[in-house]
Amino acid sequence: MPEGDTVWLAARRMHDALAGRVLMQTDFRVPQLATASLAGQSVTEVVSRGKHLLTRTDAGLTLHSHFRMDGTWHLYRPGSRWSGGPAWQVRAVLTNADWQAVGYRLPVLELLATDDESSVVGHLGPDLLGPDWDQEEAVRRLQKQPAREVGPALLDQRNLAGIGNLYKAEALFLSGITPWMTVGDVSDLAAVVRRAHRLLNANKGHWQQTTTGSTRRGEDHWVFERAGRPCRRCGARIVQAMQGEDDHPEQARISHWCPQCQRGPAPQP
């Protein structure tokens, strides 16, 4: 599941392969960009903003993509075999003399003027992995809705950008509180945000996401996707339940927690 660290790393790899080079060919396989071409333009930079990826060109254009559940960009040398999925899942191909960037399953893919980027990322809260990360502002935004449960509040990219379901679950475990505690009841919200920031930062340089320090399968997370298995700290059985909000029931997400290590309200698993 792409979270802020995955998109940050994708942006860095894309930047290394594309920036400063002329695009010889572009191929967009989505209806809204069927006739678009960036051929002849140079990529100036590729950056991430939260979970959004922005590829900018010297013509003042930005290709905006978002990974959502399982979108991704792969880089290939020209002529090598593509391995990111079946051809019908390819949404975009950007080709320069040395690399082909292939975008798979991207649910969001659009071209806009770089000057208009704020229309697609302007709503985001402080970017946990951005150069302008502002923890105080993130806490301030979270605190504006004290009655909200902290789990969904951390996932709301308008509060802070980059946290997905994995880092939400793990930061709350490390903070010892359930995802159902309200923001107003969290005694040290800044510490929760700091933990999430530290986890994302520690994982941004590689594809594997570990929150425990171990990279072994089954040992790399504390609670995320470990329902039914013993807590690595106390031995209690990890539980899971869906958590949503009344005004956005479609955004309900699965939450994992340890009933012993994490205090606060929680439903019956």
Ligand SMILES: [Zn+2]
């Ligand atoms: Zn425990």
